Each structure stands twice: as structure tokens, then as C-alpha cells.
Amino acid sequence: xxxxxxxxxxxxxxxxxxxxxxxxxxxxxxxxxxxxxxxxxxxxxxxxxxxxxxxxxxxxxxxxxxxxxxxxxxxxxxxxxxxxxxxxxxxxxxxxxxxxxxxxxxxxxxxxxxxxxxxxxxxxxxxxxxxxxxxxxxxxxxxxxxxxxxxxxxxxxxxxxxxxxxxxxxxxxxxxxxxxxxxxxxxxxxxxxxxxxxxxxxxxxxxxxxxxxxxxxxxxxxxxxxxxxxxxxxxxxxxxxxxxxxxxxxxxxxxxxxxx
Numbered sequence: 001x002x003x004x005x006x007x008x009x010x011x012x013x014x015x016x017x018x019x020x021x022x023x024x025x026x027x028x029x030x031x032x033x034x035x036x037x038x039x040x041x042x043x044x045x046x047x048x049x050x051x052x053x054x055x056x057x058x059x060x061x062x063x064x065x066x067x068x069x070x071x072x073x074x075x076x077x078x079x080x081x082x083x084x085x086x087x088x089x090x091x092x093x094x095x096x097x098x099x100x101x102x103x104x105x106x107x108x109x110x111x112x113x114x115x116x117x118x119x120x121x122x123x124x125x126x127x128x129x130x131x132x133x134x135x136x137x138x139x140x141x142x143x144x145x146x147x148x149x150x151x152x153x154x155x156x157x158x159x160x161x162x163x164x165x166x167x168x169x170x171x172x173x174x175x176x177x178x179x180x181x182x183x184x185x186x187x188x189x190x191x192x193x194x195x196x197x198x199x200x201x202x203x204x205x206x207x208x209x210x211x212x213x214x215x216x217x218x219x220x221x222x223x224x225x226x227x228x229x230x231x232x233x234x235x236x237x238x239x240x241x242x243x244x245x246x247x248x249x250x251x252x253x254x255x256x257x258x259x260x
Contacts, residue, residue, distance in 0.1 A: 009107050013114030020090045021122055027086040031126055035078045036133040042070035043137045046192065053191035056203075057212035057224035064219050066192055068138050072146075072214045073193075075130045077186040079150050080207060083123050084157030084178040091115065091165025091242075092174060098246070112243050115162055123154035145217035152231025153210030157182060159238030160206070166245040186211070206234050 021027070046067040053069075055062045102108050127150040131143055140146050157178065164174040187193050189202055189211045202208060209230025216224050 006107075006110065009110040010114055013106075013111050014117050017090065017094075017114045017118035018121065020094060021086060021118060024086060024089055027082060027089065030082050030085070031129065034082065035075070035126070035130050036136075038074045038078045039071050039130070039133045039137070042074040043067045046070040051191050055212065055215050055220070057216045057227045058220050058222055062215065062219050064215075065138075068218060069190070069192055069215075071134045071137060072140075072218050073186050073190040073211070075134050075150055076153050076207060076210060076214055077182060079123070079126050079130050079154045080157040080182045080186070081179060083119070083126055083154040084161040084182065085175065086122055087115075087119055087158040087161030088165045088174045088178055089161075089171075090118075091162045092168070092171055095165060102246070108243075108246060112239075112246060116159075116239060119155065119158040119162065123151055123158055127151045127154055140218040141221055142217040142223075145223060146214055148228060149210050149213035149217055152213065152228060153207040156206050156210065156231045156234040156238075159235040159242070163238040163242040163245070166242040181206070207231070 044067075046069075048065045048067050050063050051066050051069055052061055052063045054060075098111055102111065127147050130150055131147040134140065134146065135143055160181070161174075161178060164177060168174045168177075185205045185207050189205060189208065209227040212227040213224055216222060216227075
């Protein structure tokens with residue numbers, strides 16, 4: 001009998017994780033329809049009046065059309081909501097099965113790694129689509145950097161989705177947490193919705209780095225690497241919490257029960 005290799009364990013887990021995402025029809029509809037719809041509505045409804053705001057990533061003020069700013073905040077809000085929801089939904093629904101696999105001897109590390117590889121794939125596809133939707137209406141200065149900024153935000157909320165899926169036992173609670181956190185996060189940072197979006201407290205919001213980089217990509221030529229790294233830091237924190245929760249949920253309780 002052939003002994004499974006590490007690659008076999010990982011590739012099998014990753015294939016099934018991606019398959020679960022492809023079966024999430026609601027999420028797929030949201031990606032295809034909600035992303036361009038949200039960006040289109042922002043472009044159509046928000047006035048082109050110039051908005052002046054402080055952009056800390058370039059340590060200066062920027063003046064931009066209001067509807068262009070709404071495209072950036074709308075794209076970020078859309079990708080964080082959708083990717084966070086997708087990762088939470090798949091993690092939550094597969095939680096019991098993953099726990100049984102781990103208890104049966106399937107390597108925990110391969111299961112967790114496969115989920116985050118699936119997250120990267122989902123985030124990349126969603127962010128490329130969102131960037132193209134923004135570029136349909138106006139040409140940002142750095143479209144590739146805009147895609148990376150959206151990817152940073154998507155990874156942050158995708159990590160949150162996996163973490164909440166591993167920690168919570170209520171699907172409704174996890175969905176509401178992701179929705180409300182994303183709305184508050186991007187809403188407080190938007191210079192249109194919040195005229196004091198340059199307050200120091202804003203720097204502690206999860207998608208702060210992504211928003212700063214996205215605005216820089218839209219209206220400036222610099223690359224704020226430090227701000228681009230904030231998203232992966234949030235992502236790694238969520239990974240650690242999710243991995244710890246998964247480890248606790250799948251630990252062998254027989255010895256604890258026997259008092260050993």
C-alpha cells in the first residue's frame with residue numbers, strides 16, 4: 001500500500017477546499033454581480049465634486065473627484081465583505097468534517113494550510129475582477145498597486161472569516177460580525193462619508209493599510225510598502241488564532257477524561 005506523502009495530504013485538502021468555494025453559489029453571484037454593481041452605483045450616485053483629504057501614506061493632502069474615491073472605498077468594501085463571507089461560510093460548514101479528519105490522523109497543518117491557499121486564490125480572483133471594474137470607469141495611476149491593496153484587505157477579512165469559522169458556533173453571528181466590521185471599517189475611513197477620516201484612531205482599523213495604499217494607487221505614483229504590509233500582519237494574527245482554535249477543538253480528550 002502506498003503511503004501518502006505530505007504533498008498528497010496538502011493537494012487533496014486544497015482541492016476539496018477550492019471545490020467547496022465553487023459550490024458556494026451565493027458567493028459566486030456576489031462576486032460576479034455585487035462587485036461591479038457596488039462600484040457602478042458609487043460612480044453614478046456620488047458627485048464629481050473635488051474632495052480634499054489627508055493621505056498619511058504619502059504624508060500629504062490629496063484632492064480627488066468624489067466618485068473616484070467612492071470607487072476605491074466601494075471596491076475595498078465589496079472584496080472584504082465577499083472574501084470574508086466566503087471563507088467564514090466554507091470554514092464553518094466544513095468544521096465538523098475537518099475535526100473528524102484531524103481526529104482520524106489527517107495532518108492538521110495540511111488542513112489549515114490548504115484553507116489559506118484557497119483563501120489566496122479566492123482573494124486574487126476577486127481582487128483582479130474588482131480592479132478591472134474600477135478601471136472601467138477611470139484609470140488609476142497604478143492599477144497593479146490598486147489590485148495589491150484590494151488583495152491586502154481581502155486577505156485580512158479572509159483571515160477573519162477563517163478565524164470566526166473556527167471559533168464561533170453560530171453561522172448568523174459570524175456573518176453579521178463580518179458585515180458590520182467591514183461596513184464600520186471602510187465607512188469610517190472614507191473621506192466622503194467621514195470628513196474627519198484622518199483622525200489618528202483610524203490607523204487601528206483592519207483595512208487601514210489597504211485603504212491608504214488603494215488611495216495612493218489611485219492618485220499618486222509612490223509605493224507605500226510599509227502600509228501594504230499592514231494587511232498581511234492582520235492576516236497572520238487571524239491565522240494564529242484559527243490554528244490555535246482548530247488545535248484545541250481537535251485535541252485528544254481521552255487522557256483528560258481519564259485524569260491523566
